Amino acid sequence: MTSPLERLGTATASGARCVFLSPHLDDAVLSCGALMRALAPRSEIHxxxxxxATTDxxxxRAAxxxxxxxxxGDATDGSTLFAARREEDRVVLDGLGxxxxxxxxxxxxxxxxAVPRALAGPAARVARVLPELVHRYPTFRYDIALGRVSRGDRALGAALAARLEARLAGADLVFAPLGVGRHVDHLLTRTLGAGHPGxxxxxxxxxxxxxxxxxEDFLRRHGLRAWRHDEGPEGRAAKADxxxxxxxxxxxLFPSGVIPAAPETYFAA
Structure with a gap:
Protein backbone atom coordinates (compact mmCIF):
# COMPACT_ATOMS: atom_id res chain seq x y z
CA MET A 1 0.00 0.00 0.00
CA THR A 2 1.37 3.41 -0.93
CA SER A 3 1.98 6.03 1.75
CA PRO A 4 -0.10 9.22 2.08
CA LEU A 5 2.87 11.23 0.80
CA GLU A 6 3.17 9.04 -2.31
CA ARG A 7 -0.57 9.22 -2.96
CA LEU A 8 -0.51 12.98 -2.51
CA GLY A 9 2.22 13.30 -5.10
CA THR A 10 0.20 11.46 -7.75
CA ALA A 11 -3.33 12.61 -6.84
CA THR A 12 -3.28 15.68 -9.09
CA ALA A 13 -2.66 13.44 -12.10
CA SER A 14 -4.74 10.37 -11.29
CA GLY A 15 -7.39 11.69 -8.90
CA ALA A 16 -8.41 10.53 -5.44
CA ARG A 17 -11.24 10.54 -2.93
CA CYS A 18 -10.29 13.41 -0.63
CA VAL A 19 -11.85 14.78 2.54
CA PHE A 20 -10.65 18.18 3.74
CA LEU A 21 -11.27 18.89 7.42
CA SER A 22 -11.71 22.61 7.97
CA PRO A 23 -11.93 24.05 11.50
CA HIS A 24 -13.75 27.20 10.37
CA LEU A 25 -15.64 28.58 7.40
CA ASP A 26 -12.59 29.54 5.34
CA ASP A 27 -9.65 27.47 6.59
CA ALA A 28 -9.73 24.77 3.90
CA VAL A 29 -9.61 27.34 1.10
CA LEU A 30 -7.09 29.57 2.89
CA SER A 31 -4.67 26.68 3.29
CA CYS A 32 -5.57 24.31 0.45
CA GLY A 33 -7.46 26.33 -2.16
CA ALA A 34 -4.87 25.88 -4.90
CA LEU A 35 -4.59 22.12 -4.39
CA MET A 36 -8.36 21.72 -4.22
CA ARG A 37 -8.64 23.66 -7.48
CA ALA A 38 -6.06 21.36 -9.10
CA LEU A 39 -7.66 18.17 -7.77
CA ALA A 40 -11.29 19.06 -8.46
CA PRO A 41 -11.47 18.11 -12.19
CA ARG A 42 -10.52 14.47 -11.57
CA SER A 43 -11.10 13.85 -7.87
CA GLU A 44 -14.00 13.40 -5.50
CA ILE A 45 -13.56 16.17 -2.93
CA HIS A 46 -15.63 16.75 0.18
CA ALA A 53 -22.02 28.52 14.37
CA THR A 54 -22.35 30.89 17.28
CA THR A 55 -24.45 30.86 20.44
CA ASP A 56 -26.80 33.38 21.99
CA ARG A 61 -15.14 40.76 25.16
CA ALA A 62 -13.01 38.63 22.80
CA ALA A 63 -16.08 37.48 20.88
CA GLY A 73 -22.29 46.21 13.40
CA ASP A 74 -24.09 44.39 16.20
CA ALA A 75 -21.39 42.95 18.45
CA THR A 76 -24.04 41.39 20.68
CA ASP A 77 -25.40 38.99 18.03
CA GLY A 78 -23.22 36.76 15.87
CA SER A 79 -25.99 34.77 14.20
CA THR A 80 -26.24 36.98 11.11
CA LEU A 81 -22.47 37.01 10.68
CA PHE A 82 -22.24 33.23 10.81
CA ALA A 83 -25.15 32.90 8.41
CA ALA A 84 -23.23 35.13 6.00
CA ARG A 85 -20.05 33.10 6.53
CA ARG A 86 -21.83 29.83 5.79
CA GLU A 87 -23.21 31.33 2.59
CA GLU A 88 -19.75 32.58 1.57
CA ASP A 89 -18.35 29.11 2.10
CA ARG A 90 -21.14 27.52 0.09
CA VAL A 91 -20.62 29.87 -2.85
CA VAL A 92 -16.83 29.44 -2.93
CA LEU A 93 -16.91 25.64 -2.63
CA ASP A 94 -19.76 25.29 -5.13
CA GLY A 95 -17.64 27.36 -7.50
CA LEU A 96 -14.80 24.89 -7.07
CA GLY A 97 -17.18 22.03 -7.80
CA ALA A 114 -21.82 23.06 30.84
CA VAL A 115 -23.94 24.32 33.73
CA PRO A 116 -26.04 22.02 35.96
CA ARG A 117 -29.75 22.70 35.60
CA ALA A 118 -30.00 23.76 39.24
CA LEU A 119 -27.46 26.53 38.58
CA ALA A 120 -28.86 27.70 35.25
CA GLY A 121 -30.63 30.72 36.75
CA PRO A 122 -27.64 32.06 38.72
CA ALA A 123 -25.33 31.36 35.75
CA ALA A 124 -27.56 33.40 33.45
CA ARG A 125 -27.45 36.32 35.86
CA VAL A 126 -23.65 36.09 36.10
CA ALA A 127 -23.36 35.92 32.31
CA ARG A 128 -25.17 39.22 31.92
CA VAL A 129 -22.52 40.93 34.05
CA LEU A 130 -19.36 38.93 33.25
CA PRO A 131 -19.90 36.48 30.36
CA GLU A 132 -16.29 35.30 30.55
CA LEU A 133 -17.19 33.24 33.62
CA VAL A 134 -19.60 31.00 31.71
CA HIS A 135 -17.53 30.46 28.54
CA ARG A 136 -15.01 27.68 28.03
CA TYR A 137 -12.52 30.14 26.55
CA PRO A 138 -12.81 33.49 28.34
CA THR A 139 -10.08 35.15 26.24
CA PHE A 140 -8.53 34.70 22.84
CA ARG A 141 -4.95 35.58 23.68
CA TYR A 142 -4.57 33.57 26.89
CA ASP A 143 -6.87 30.64 26.14
CA ILE A 144 -7.75 30.01 22.49
CA ALA A 145 -4.47 31.15 20.93
CA LEU A 146 -2.33 29.23 23.42
CA GLY A 147 -3.83 25.91 22.44
CA ARG A 148 -5.24 25.18 25.88
CA VAL A 149 -8.05 22.79 25.03
CA SER A 150 -10.75 23.13 27.65
CA ARG A 151 -11.61 20.14 29.81
CA GLY A 152 -15.16 20.52 28.56
CA ASP A 153 -13.95 20.05 24.98
CA ARG A 154 -12.02 16.84 25.60
CA ALA A 155 -15.06 14.68 24.94
CA LEU A 156 -15.82 16.71 21.83
CA GLY A 157 -12.94 15.19 19.88
CA ALA A 158 -14.14 11.65 20.54
CA ALA A 159 -17.71 12.54 19.61
CA LEU A 160 -16.57 14.13 16.35
CA ALA A 161 -14.37 11.15 15.51
CA ALA A 162 -17.32 8.80 15.94
CA ARG A 163 -19.59 11.08 13.90
CA LEU A 164 -17.14 11.25 10.99
CA GLU A 165 -15.71 7.72 11.12
CA ALA A 166 -17.53 6.39 8.06
CA ARG A 167 -16.85 9.54 6.04
CA LEU A 168 -13.11 9.52 6.77
CA ALA A 169 -12.66 5.76 6.46
CA GLY A 170 -13.97 5.93 2.90
CA ALA A 171 -11.41 8.52 1.77
CA ASP A 172 -8.09 7.88 0.05
CA LEU A 173 -6.66 11.01 1.66
CA VAL A 174 -7.80 12.97 4.71
CA PHE A 175 -6.49 16.52 4.94
CA ALA A 176 -6.32 18.04 8.44
CA PRO A 177 -4.77 21.23 9.84
CA LEU A 178 -1.28 21.00 11.28
CA GLY A 179 -2.35 23.48 13.95
CA VAL A 180 0.14 26.25 13.21
CA GLY A 181 -0.78 29.11 15.53
CA ARG A 182 -2.16 26.73 18.20
CA HIS A 183 -5.81 27.79 17.87
CA VAL A 184 -7.79 25.26 19.90
CA ASP A 185 -10.30 24.63 17.10
CA HIS A 186 -7.45 23.80 14.73
CA LEU A 187 -5.93 21.43 17.28
CA LEU A 188 -9.26 19.70 17.89
CA THR A 189 -9.71 19.26 14.15
CA ARG A 190 -6.16 17.95 13.85
CA THR A 191 -7.02 15.08 16.19
CA LEU A 192 -9.64 13.90 13.69
CA GLY A 193 -6.96 13.43 11.07
CA ALA A 194 -4.57 11.84 13.54
CA GLY A 195 -7.07 9.02 13.96
CA HIS A 196 -6.40 7.96 10.35
CA PRO A 197 -2.60 7.64 10.16
CA GLY A 198 -2.66 5.59 6.97
CA GLU A 216 8.51 20.54 14.94
CA ASP A 217 8.02 18.02 17.75
CA PHE A 218 4.70 16.91 16.24
CA LEU A 219 6.30 16.58 12.80
CA ARG A 220 9.17 14.55 14.21
CA ARG A 221 7.01 12.24 16.34
CA HIS A 222 4.81 11.37 13.38
CA GLY A 223 7.62 11.10 10.85
CA LEU A 224 6.11 13.77 8.61
CA ARG A 225 7.84 15.14 5.52
CA ALA A 226 7.00 18.30 3.62
CA TRP A 227 5.40 18.47 0.16
CA ARG A 228 4.69 21.78 -1.56
CA HIS A 229 2.09 22.72 -4.11
CA ASP A 230 2.67 25.86 -6.17
CA GLU A 231 0.95 26.66 -9.46
CA GLY A 232 2.93 29.82 -10.12
CA PRO A 233 1.62 33.38 -10.50
CA GLU A 234 -1.60 32.40 -12.29
CA GLY A 235 -2.51 29.78 -9.70
CA ARG A 236 -1.69 32.11 -6.83
CA ALA A 237 -3.89 34.83 -8.31
CA ALA A 238 -6.73 32.33 -8.70
CA LYS A 239 -6.38 31.29 -5.07
CA ALA A 240 -6.39 34.92 -3.94
CA ASP A 241 -9.71 35.35 -5.75
CA LEU A 253 -7.07 38.60 7.92
CA PHE A 254 -5.31 40.82 5.38
CA PRO A 255 -5.80 44.44 6.53
CA SER A 256 -3.29 45.73 3.97
CA GLY A 257 -5.41 44.25 1.19
CA VAL A 258 -2.49 42.12 0.02
CA ILE A 259 -2.81 38.34 0.24
CA PRO A 260 0.71 36.83 0.48
CA ALA A 261 1.56 34.74 -2.58
CA ALA A 262 2.88 31.70 -0.76
CA PRO A 263 3.04 28.07 -1.91
CA GLU A 264 0.87 25.61 0.00
CA THR A 265 2.75 23.24 2.27
CA TYR A 266 1.59 19.78 3.29
CA PHE A 267 3.07 17.15 5.59
CA ALA A 268 2.63 13.40 5.41
CA ALA A 269 4.45 10.23 6.38
Missing part, protein backbone atom coordinates in the same frame (compact mmCIF):
# COMPACT_ATOMS: atom_id res chain seq x y z
CA UNK A 47 -15.03 19.54 2.69
CA UNK A 48 -16.19 19.06 6.29
CA UNK A 49 -16.24 22.30 8.26
CA UNK A 50 -16.51 21.69 11.98
CA UNK A 51 -17.09 24.95 13.87
CA UNK A 52 -19.68 26.86 11.88
CA UNK A 57 -25.24 36.26 23.92
CA UNK A 58 -24.09 37.78 26.11
CA UNK A 59 -20.70 37.29 24.46
CA UNK A 60 -17.23 37.70 25.90
CA UNK A 64 -17.45 41.02 20.61
CA UNK A 65 -14.07 42.20 19.32
CA UNK A 66 -14.12 39.47 16.67
CA UNK A 67 -17.60 40.48 15.54
CA UNK A 68 -16.48 44.09 15.18
CA UNK A 69 -13.33 43.07 13.26
CA UNK A 70 -15.55 41.28 10.78
CA UNK A 71 -17.45 44.50 10.17
CA UNK A 72 -20.49 43.21 11.99
CA UNK A 98 -16.65 20.26 -4.48
CA UNK A 99 -19.22 18.93 -2.02
CA UNK A 100 -19.32 20.18 1.54
CA UNK A 101 -21.07 20.04 4.88
CA UNK A 102 -21.22 22.25 7.98
CA UNK A 103 -21.32 20.39 11.28
CA UNK A 104 -22.94 23.28 13.15
CA UNK A 105 -20.76 23.34 16.28
CA UNK A 106 -20.04 26.71 17.93
CA UNK A 107 -16.74 28.46 17.32
CA UNK A 108 -14.43 28.43 20.36
CA UNK A 109 -15.15 32.12 21.00
CA UNK A 110 -18.79 31.24 21.66
CA UNK A 111 -18.66 27.85 23.39
CA UNK A 112 -20.12 27.87 26.89
CA UNK A 113 -19.37 25.80 29.93
CA UNK A 199 -4.31 8.34 4.95
CA UNK A 200 -3.85 11.67 6.74
CA UNK A 201 -2.10 14.66 5.19
CA UNK A 202 -1.60 17.73 7.37
CA UNK A 203 -1.79 21.15 5.79
CA UNK A 204 0.12 24.19 7.00
CA UNK A 205 -2.42 26.67 8.38
CA UNK A 206 -2.36 29.79 6.20
CA UNK A 207 -1.98 32.69 6.88
CA UNK A 208 -0.98 31.83 10.44
CA UNK A 209 2.12 30.03 9.17
CA UNK A 210 3.38 33.40 7.96
CA UNK A 211 3.92 34.53 11.56
CA UNK A 212 4.00 31.36 13.70
CA UNK A 213 6.39 28.43 13.80
CA UNK A 214 5.38 24.87 13.01
CA UNK A 215 5.24 22.28 15.77
CA UNK A 242 -11.10 32.35 -3.86
CA UNK A 243 -9.98 33.84 -0.55
CA UNK A 244 -11.61 37.17 -1.38
CA UNK A 245 -14.85 35.24 -1.69
CA UNK A 246 -14.84 35.17 2.11
CA UNK A 247 -15.59 38.87 2.29
CA UNK A 248 -16.48 38.89 5.99
CA UNK A 249 -13.01 37.58 6.84
CA UNK A 250 -10.61 38.82 4.16
CA UNK A 251 -10.21 42.38 5.43
CA UNK A 252 -9.58 41.24 9.01
Missing amino acids: VVTVFT GPHT RSFLRQCGH VSHEHLGLPDALFRRR RVVYYSDFPYDQSHARD LIRGYATQADA
Whole structure:
Protein backbone atom coordinates (compact mmCIF):
# COMPACT_ATOMS: atom_id res chain seq x y z
CA MET A 1 0.00 0.00 0.00
CA THR A 2 1.37 3.41 -0.93
CA SER A 3 1.98 6.03 1.75
CA PRO A 4 -0.10 9.22 2.08
CA LEU A 5 2.87 11.23 0.80
CA GLU A 6 3.17 9.04 -2.31
CA ARG A 7 -0.57 9.22 -2.96
CA LEU A 8 -0.51 12.98 -2.51
CA GLY A 9 2.22 13.30 -5.10
CA THR A 10 0.20 11.46 -7.75
CA ALA A 11 -3.33 12.61 -6.84
CA THR A 12 -3.28 15.68 -9.09
CA ALA A 13 -2.66 13.44 -12.10
CA SER A 14 -4.74 10.37 -11.29
CA GLY A 15 -7.39 11.69 -8.90
CA ALA A 16 -8.41 10.53 -5.44
CA ARG A 17 -11.24 10.54 -2.93
CA CYS A 18 -10.29 13.41 -0.63
CA VAL A 19 -11.85 14.78 2.54
CA PHE A 20 -10.65 18.18 3.74
CA LEU A 21 -11.27 18.89 7.42
CA SER A 22 -11.71 22.61 7.97
CA PRO A 23 -11.93 24.05 11.50
CA HIS A 24 -13.75 27.20 10.37
CA LEU A 25 -15.64 28.58 7.40
CA ASP A 26 -12.59 29.54 5.34
CA ASP A 27 -9.65 27.47 6.59
CA ALA A 28 -9.73 24.77 3.90
CA VAL A 29 -9.61 27.34 1.10
CA LEU A 30 -7.09 29.57 2.89
CA SER A 31 -4.67 26.68 3.29
CA CYS A 32 -5.57 24.31 0.45
CA GLY A 33 -7.46 26.33 -2.16
CA ALA A 34 -4.87 25.88 -4.90
CA LEU A 35 -4.59 22.12 -4.39
CA MET A 36 -8.36 21.72 -4.22
CA ARG A 37 -8.64 23.66 -7.48
CA ALA A 38 -6.06 21.36 -9.10
CA LEU A 39 -7.66 18.17 -7.77
CA ALA A 40 -11.29 19.06 -8.46
CA PRO A 41 -11.47 18.11 -12.19
CA ARG A 42 -10.52 14.47 -11.57
CA SER A 43 -11.10 13.85 -7.87
CA GLU A 44 -14.00 13.40 -5.50
CA ILE A 45 -13.56 16.17 -2.93
CA HIS A 46 -15.63 16.75 0.18
CA VAL A 47 -15.03 19.54 2.69
CA VAL A 48 -16.19 19.06 6.29
CA THR A 49 -16.24 22.30 8.26
CA VAL A 50 -16.51 21.69 11.98
CA PHE A 51 -17.09 24.95 13.87
CA THR A 52 -19.68 26.86 11.88
CA ALA A 53 -22.02 28.52 14.37
CA THR A 54 -22.35 30.89 17.28
CA THR A 55 -24.45 30.86 20.44
CA ASP A 56 -26.80 33.38 21.99
CA GLY A 57 -25.24 36.26 23.92
CA PRO A 58 -24.09 37.78 26.11
CA HIS A 59 -20.70 37.29 24.46
CA THR A 60 -17.23 37.70 25.90
CA ARG A 61 -15.14 40.76 25.16
CA ALA A 62 -13.01 38.63 22.80
CA ALA A 63 -16.08 37.48 20.88
CA ARG A 64 -17.45 41.02 20.61
CA SER A 65 -14.07 42.20 19.32
CA PHE A 66 -14.12 39.47 16.67
CA LEU A 67 -17.60 40.48 15.54
CA ARG A 68 -16.48 44.09 15.18
CA GLN A 69 -13.33 43.07 13.26
CA CYS A 70 -15.55 41.28 10.78
CA GLY A 71 -17.45 44.50 10.17
CA HIS A 72 -20.49 43.21 11.99
CA GLY A 73 -22.29 46.21 13.40
CA ASP A 74 -24.09 44.39 16.20
CA ALA A 75 -21.39 42.95 18.45
CA THR A 76 -24.04 41.39 20.68
CA ASP A 77 -25.40 38.99 18.03
CA GLY A 78 -23.22 36.76 15.87
CA SER A 79 -25.99 34.77 14.20
CA THR A 80 -26.24 36.98 11.11
CA LEU A 81 -22.47 37.01 10.68
CA PHE A 82 -22.24 33.23 10.81
CA ALA A 83 -25.15 32.90 8.41
CA ALA A 84 -23.23 35.13 6.00
CA ARG A 85 -20.05 33.10 6.53
CA ARG A 86 -21.83 29.83 5.79
CA GLU A 87 -23.21 31.33 2.59
CA GLU A 88 -19.75 32.58 1.57
CA ASP A 89 -18.35 29.11 2.10
CA ARG A 90 -21.14 27.52 0.09
CA VAL A 91 -20.62 29.87 -2.85
CA VAL A 92 -16.83 29.44 -2.93
CA LEU A 93 -16.91 25.64 -2.63
CA ASP A 94 -19.76 25.29 -5.13
CA GLY A 95 -17.64 27.36 -7.50
CA LEU A 96 -14.80 24.89 -7.07
CA GLY A 97 -17.18 22.03 -7.80
CA VAL A 98 -16.65 20.26 -4.48
CA SER A 99 -19.22 18.93 -2.02
CA HIS A 100 -19.32 20.18 1.54
CA GLU A 101 -21.07 20.04 4.88
CA HIS A 102 -21.22 22.25 7.98
CA LEU A 103 -21.32 20.39 11.28
CA GLY A 104 -22.94 23.28 13.15
CA LEU A 105 -20.76 23.34 16.28
CA PRO A 106 -20.04 26.71 17.93
CA ASP A 107 -16.74 28.46 17.32
CA ALA A 108 -14.43 28.43 20.36
CA LEU A 109 -15.15 32.12 21.00
CA PHE A 110 -18.79 31.24 21.66
CA ARG A 111 -18.66 27.85 23.39
CA ARG A 112 -20.12 27.87 26.89
CA ARG A 113 -19.37 25.80 29.93
CA ALA A 114 -21.82 23.06 30.84
CA VAL A 115 -23.94 24.32 33.73
CA PRO A 116 -26.04 22.02 35.96
CA ARG A 117 -29.75 22.70 35.60
CA ALA A 118 -30.00 23.76 39.24
CA LEU A 119 -27.46 26.53 38.58
CA ALA A 120 -28.86 27.70 35.25
CA GLY A 121 -30.63 30.72 36.75
CA PRO A 122 -27.64 32.06 38.72
CA ALA A 123 -25.33 31.36 35.75
CA ALA A 124 -27.56 33.40 33.45
CA ARG A 125 -27.45 36.32 35.86
CA VAL A 126 -23.65 36.09 36.10
CA ALA A 127 -23.36 35.92 32.31
CA ARG A 128 -25.17 39.22 31.92
CA VAL A 129 -22.52 40.93 34.05
CA LEU A 130 -19.36 38.93 33.25
CA PRO A 131 -19.90 36.48 30.36
CA GLU A 132 -16.29 35.30 30.55
CA LEU A 133 -17.19 33.24 33.62
CA VAL A 134 -19.60 31.00 31.71
CA HIS A 135 -17.53 30.46 28.54
CA ARG A 136 -15.01 27.68 28.03
CA TYR A 137 -12.52 30.14 26.55
CA PRO A 138 -12.81 33.49 28.34
CA THR A 139 -10.08 35.15 26.24
CA PHE A 140 -8.53 34.70 22.84
CA ARG A 141 -4.95 35.58 23.68
CA TYR A 142 -4.57 33.57 26.89
CA ASP A 143 -6.87 30.64 26.14
CA ILE A 144 -7.75 30.01 22.49
CA ALA A 145 -4.47 31.15 20.93
CA LEU A 146 -2.33 29.23 23.42
CA GLY A 147 -3.83 25.91 22.44
CA ARG A 148 -5.24 25.18 25.88
CA VAL A 149 -8.05 22.79 25.03
CA SER A 150 -10.75 23.13 27.65
CA ARG A 151 -11.61 20.14 29.81
CA GLY A 152 -15.16 20.52 28.56
CA ASP A 153 -13.95 20.05 24.98
CA ARG A 154 -12.02 16.84 25.60
CA ALA A 155 -15.06 14.68 24.94
CA LEU A 156 -15.82 16.71 21.83
CA GLY A 157 -12.94 15.19 19.88
CA ALA A 158 -14.14 11.65 20.54
CA ALA A 159 -17.71 12.54 19.61
CA LEU A 160 -16.57 14.13 16.35
CA ALA A 161 -14.37 11.15 15.51
CA ALA A 162 -17.32 8.80 15.94
CA ARG A 163 -19.59 11.08 13.90
CA LEU A 164 -17.14 11.25 10.99
CA GLU A 165 -15.71 7.72 11.12
CA ALA A 166 -17.53 6.39 8.06
CA ARG A 167 -16.85 9.54 6.04
CA LEU A 168 -13.11 9.52 6.77
CA ALA A 169 -12.66 5.76 6.46
CA GLY A 170 -13.97 5.93 2.90
CA ALA A 171 -11.41 8.52 1.77
CA ASP A 172 -8.09 7.88 0.05
CA LEU A 173 -6.66 11.01 1.66
CA VAL A 174 -7.80 12.97 4.71
CA PHE A 175 -6.49 16.52 4.94
CA ALA A 176 -6.32 18.04 8.44
CA PRO A 177 -4.77 21.23 9.84
CA LEU A 178 -1.28 21.00 11.28
CA GLY A 179 -2.35 23.48 13.95
CA VAL A 180 0.14 26.25 13.21
CA GLY A 181 -0.78 29.11 15.53
CA ARG A 182 -2.16 26.73 18.20
CA HIS A 183 -5.81 27.79 17.87
CA VAL A 184 -7.79 25.26 19.90
CA ASP A 185 -10.30 24.63 17.10
CA HIS A 186 -7.45 23.80 14.73
CA LEU A 187 -5.93 21.43 17.28
CA LEU A 188 -9.26 19.70 17.89
CA THR A 189 -9.71 19.26 14.15
CA ARG A 190 -6.16 17.95 13.85
CA THR A 191 -7.02 15.08 16.19
CA LEU A 192 -9.64 13.90 13.69
CA GLY A 193 -6.96 13.43 11.07
CA ALA A 194 -4.57 11.84 13.54
CA GLY A 195 -7.07 9.02 13.96
CA HIS A 196 -6.40 7.96 10.35
CA PRO A 197 -2.60 7.64 10.16
CA GLY A 198 -2.66 5.59 6.97
CA ARG A 199 -4.31 8.34 4.95
CA VAL A 200 -3.85 11.67 6.74
CA VAL A 201 -2.10 14.66 5.19
CA TYR A 202 -1.60 17.73 7.37
CA TYR A 203 -1.79 21.15 5.79
CA SER A 204 0.12 24.19 7.00
CA ASP A 205 -2.42 26.67 8.38
CA PHE A 206 -2.36 29.79 6.20
CA PRO A 207 -1.98 32.69 6.88
CA TYR A 208 -0.98 31.83 10.44
CA ASP A 209 2.12 30.03 9.17
CA GLN A 210 3.38 33.40 7.96
CA SER A 211 3.92 34.53 11.56
CA HIS A 212 4.00 31.36 13.70
CA ALA A 213 6.39 28.43 13.80
CA ARG A 214 5.38 24.87 13.01
CA ASP A 215 5.24 22.28 15.77
CA GLU A 216 8.51 20.54 14.94
CA ASP A 217 8.02 18.02 17.75
CA PHE A 218 4.70 16.91 16.24
CA LEU A 219 6.30 16.58 12.80
CA ARG A 220 9.17 14.55 14.21
CA ARG A 221 7.01 12.24 16.34
CA HIS A 222 4.81 11.37 13.38
CA GLY A 223 7.62 11.10 10.85
CA LEU A 224 6.11 13.77 8.61
CA ARG A 225 7.84 15.14 5.52
CA ALA A 226 7.00 18.30 3.62
CA TRP A 227 5.40 18.47 0.16
CA ARG A 228 4.69 21.78 -1.56
CA HIS A 229 2.09 22.72 -4.11
CA ASP A 230 2.67 25.86 -6.17
CA GLU A 231 0.95 26.66 -9.46
CA GLY A 232 2.93 29.82 -10.12
CA PRO A 233 1.62 33.38 -10.50
CA GLU A 234 -1.60 32.40 -12.29
CA GLY A 235 -2.51 29.78 -9.70
CA ARG A 236 -1.69 32.11 -6.83
CA ALA A 237 -3.89 34.83 -8.31
CA ALA A 238 -6.73 32.33 -8.70
CA LYS A 239 -6.38 31.29 -5.07
CA ALA A 240 -6.39 34.92 -3.94
CA ASP A 241 -9.71 35.35 -5.75
CA LEU A 242 -11.10 32.35 -3.86
CA ILE A 243 -9.98 33.84 -0.55
CA ARG A 244 -11.61 37.17 -1.38
CA GLY A 245 -14.85 35.24 -1.69
CA TYR A 246 -14.84 35.17 2.11
CA ALA A 247 -15.59 38.87 2.29
CA THR A 248 -16.48 38.89 5.99
CA GLN A 249 -13.01 37.58 6.84
CA ALA A 250 -10.61 38.82 4.16
CA ASP A 251 -10.21 42.38 5.43
CA ALA A 252 -9.58 41.24 9.01
CA LEU A 253 -7.07 38.60 7.92
CA PHE A 254 -5.31 40.82 5.38
CA PRO A 255 -5.80 44.44 6.53
CA SER A 256 -3.29 45.73 3.97
CA GLY A 257 -5.41 44.25 1.19
CA VAL A 258 -2.49 42.12 0.02
CA ILE A 259 -2.81 38.34 0.24
CA PRO A 260 0.71 36.83 0.48
CA ALA A 261 1.56 34.74 -2.58
CA ALA A 262 2.88 31.70 -0.76
CA PRO A 263 3.04 28.07 -1.91
CA GLU A 264 0.87 25.61 0.00
CA THR A 265 2.75 23.24 2.27
CA TYR A 266 1.59 19.78 3.29
CA PHE A 267 3.07 17.15 5.59
CA ALA A 268 2.63 13.40 5.41
CA ALA A 269 4.45 10.23 6.38
